[in-house]
Amino acid sequence: MLLLVCFAAASYFDTGKILHIVWPPLVVIFGSSLLIWYVVARIFLLYGEITIFSFSQEMTVFLRHLATHLLLLIFLLFLFYQDFYIYRSLIFYYHILIFATIPFQKYFFRVTVAFIRKQYKYEKNILIVGAGALAANFYRTGILNNSLKYNLVGVIDDVEHHSFNGKYLGSIQQLPDLLKFNNIDEVFLALPNDETEKIDYVIEVCEKNTKRVNLIQDFGRHGLPSLKVTNYAGFPVVGLRYFPLDEAENKFFKRLFDIIFSLVFLVLIYSWLAPIIAIAIKLNSRGPILFKQERWGLNNKKIICYKFRTMYMRKKEEDENNFEQAKRNDKRVTSVGRFLRKTSLDELPQFINVLSGSMSIVGPRPHPIPLSLESKDIIPNYMLRHLVKPGITGWAQVNGSRGETSLPEDMHKRVNYDLWYIENWSFWLDCQIIFQTIVNMIKGDENAY
Template sequence: MLFSPIRTEYAVERVSLNKFSALFGFLLRIFDIAVIVAVGVAAYWLRFGTVEMPLDFRQAVARGVLFALLSMGTFSMYRSWRGVSVASEAFKLLSVWSVVFMLGVLYVALLKVQGVTSRLWWGYWFAGTVLASGMGRLVCRQAAAWVRERGLDVRTAVVVGSTADAAHIVRTLERQRWAGIEVRGWFSTGDALQQQLAGVPHLGDLAALAPYVESHHISQVWIALPVSEQAAIDRIVTDLDHSTADIKFVPDLFGLQLLNHSVEQIAGLPVINLRASPLDGEARMVKGLEDRVLAALILVLIAPVLAVIALGVKLTSRGPVLFKQKRHGLDGKTIKVWKFRSMRVHAEHAGQVTQATKRDPRITAFGSFLRRTSLDELPQFINVLQGKMSIVGPRPHAVEHNHHYKAIVQNYMQRHRVKPGITGWAQVNGLRGETDTVDKMAARVEYDLHYMQNWSLLLDLRIIAMTVVKGFIGKAAY
C-alpha cells in the first residue's frame, strides 16, 4: 500500500483541523476590520449627524485598522479558544481593544493631530467596536460548536487511568462536543485491568502509551491518577519527552486545594498542566509584539543589503536566490524556513539532509562568505513577520535531524514548545555551525532549555546585542 491507514487517517484529520481553524481565524480577521470601519462611521453619524467623514477622521479609522491587525495577531486573538470560558475570552478581547484605542489616542496626542479630538466620537467608536466584536465572537463560538458536534475540527485525546475522575472526563467530553476533544481510548497503569471505562476502548498499559501517541498523532494526554501514584506520573512524563502532545493532570479534590493556583478550566473540567508552553499569556503577547515590531524595523533598514545579496547569489551561481527548507516550528509543526542559497543546486537522497562541513564542495565562494557572516539567514526576518519564527529562540534544525536526535538527546523535542529563532542563547555562546557529535547537540539543547526557562524581554535584547557584536562571525560557521 502506498499509504498506511494510520497516515491516511492522520492526513484527513490534519486537513480538517487546519481547514476549519484557518477559516475561523480568517473570518474573524475580516470581521474585525469591517467592524472597526463600520462602527467608526456609525459613531461619526451619531456624533455629527452625517456619514461623510473628513480626511482626518478617515485617517484615524485607517490607523485603528492597522493597530488592530498588529495587536490582535500579537495577542493571539485569532487562535483557537477551544474549551476556554466566554468570560475569559471577553476579558481578553476588552483588554486588546483597549490597547488598540489607547494607541490611537496616544498617536493623536503625541503628534498633536488636529480635528479628531471629539471625545464623544472616540467613546462611541470604542464601545461599539467592543460590543460588535464580542457579538461576532459569540457567533463564531456557536459556529465552531456546530462544526465540532458533527465530528470536524476535533482534537484527539487519550486518558491514563480508570478512576472515577477518568470516567468523569470521558463523560464530560462526550457530552460537551462543542469543546472538540475526542477521547480515542484509555491506558492502564498495570498489567491487570481493575475496571473498564464505558464507551472507550482499552489501548494497553503504560508501555504502549508513547508509541500510540506518536503513531496516531494524539493531541492531548489526560492523566487521571491519584496523586499517590507519583512513580506512574513521572514515567508518563518521561516517556512522552519526545512528544509535543499536551499533558494534562486531573487531580483529586485534596490535590485541587493544594494546587489550585495551577488549575485551569477546560470544558468545565479542572486540570493542572504538567507541561505547557513556557511562553504563554502576557509573555507570549510581549514576545509577539517584540518580534513583529523589531522585524519590521530591521527589514526596512536592511532592504538595500538584501537586494545586494540577492544580486550576488544570482550572479555567482545558477539557481534560485532563496532556499526554502522544511523545519519543525512551534509545537513540532512543519514550517518552511527561508535562507539565501549558499550552495550549488544539488539533489539529496530521499529522507536525508547532509549537514554542511568545513570546505564543503557544495558551497559556493559567495555562499561561504554568507554562511561565515550569517548573512544567509537574513530572509528569516520575513518568517518572523509571518509569525512562524521569532528573532530569538532555539535554532530550527532540519526535520530529518530532529528525527535522528530526538531518540538520543534527552528533552530534545521540548525546544519546539516555543517558536524557533534566527539567533539564540546557544548561538551567542559559541554553539553554532555543524553538530557532528551528540555532545555538541546535547549542549545546544541545554542552552536552548535554559533560555526557555529564563526568558525575559531583557534577555532577548541581550542576545540580539550579543549577536550583532560577536554572533555574526564565528569559526564554527561554515
C-alpha cells in the first residue's frame, strides 16, 4: 500500500494528475515494480523477523534492496519501452519517496511491536530442568544472547553443576517448591531421553502448577543442518531436514524459470546447433544421434534421460546391462564424442527433459540406475539427492566433482555437494551455477571425458 501511495504521488509530481496512474503503461510499470520488490525482499530478508537485524542493519538491507529494485526496474524499462526516457522523472520521484517513507514505516513498526510486547509481558521467567551439555549450550546461545527476551531464574538437576553463573538451585525433587515460591512462566526440559521417570515427574508437577513445559532436543548430534516444525492433528512434528524447495512457492518459481529458460535456449541455440552436432555424429560413427538411458528422477521415479551419443555402438552380443563408467581416455568414446563431453554439449538434449518436467536446469545430476543401486547402500544420505528434480548441471559439477567415481570417497564428495545445494537452494544460487557452467563449457573441464 505504501508503494502504491509513493507511485501515485510520484505520478502527480511528474504530470500534475493523480489519476494518471491508471494509464496502462504506468499500471504495467507499477505491477513490475511490485514483483521486483517482492522477489528482492525475499532475497535480502527485508521483511524477516525484526529480532534478526538491528534497526541500523535493517536500514543497510533496505538501501541494498532499494538500489537493486531501481536497477532492475530501469533495466526492464530499457528492455521493453523504446521511449523509456520519458519515465525517468517518474522513476526518480518514486524512489526518492520510497527512500523517504519506508524507514519511517520500519521504525514505526518496531516501536509498535515493542509497545505490544511490553504490554503483554514479553520477557518471560524460565527454569531449566537438567544441567548437562544440552542445557549449557542452550544457556550460552539462547539466554545470554537474550534476543528471545527470556530471564533465567535458575537451573535444577540431581547432579550439581557450576557452569551457570550461580544459577544452580538444587535437585529435581525441589521443583514443586521452586514453582510455588518463584515467579516462573515456563519450564525447559533438557534431560536425556532415557530418563523417562524424571521427565514424567517434571511434566506432572508443572501441569499441576499450571506451568508451560518445553522440550529441548539435541537434533544436532544427528548431523542435521536444518529442521522444520509442523503440526499434524494437534501434534507438533519435527522434520529432521528442511529443504527450501519443499515450499510450493519456491517450486513454482523454479519451474517457471526452467520453462522460460528452456524455451529461449531451444529456440535461439538448440534449433541451429543440434543439426550441426547431429551431422557430425552421423559422419563420425554409425548409430543413432541420441542416446537414451533410464535414470532415477524425483522421488526415485524412472525417467528417460536424453543425450547426444558420444560412444561407439555396442555389439549385439554384448551385455547391455554390464554398466561401466566412462574413464579418462576411454576407447569407447568417439572423436566427436570426446569434444562433446569436454564442452558438455552432449547434455543439450536434456533441455527437452526440462521442458517436459522430468528434470530441472540446475539440480543433482541423475546417475545411471546401476550406479545408484551400487551407491545407495554404501554412501550416507545418497538417496536424499532424489528429493528434488535432477538437473542438467549442478553444484557438484561446477565444483569439479564430475567424471568417474572410482572410489567411494569420490561419490561421497559429490553427494555432499548435492545435499548442500538442496539445503541452501536459492534463485541466485541457480544463476551462479548456470554462469559457472557456461564458463566451464568455454574453457573446457578437465574432469569431463
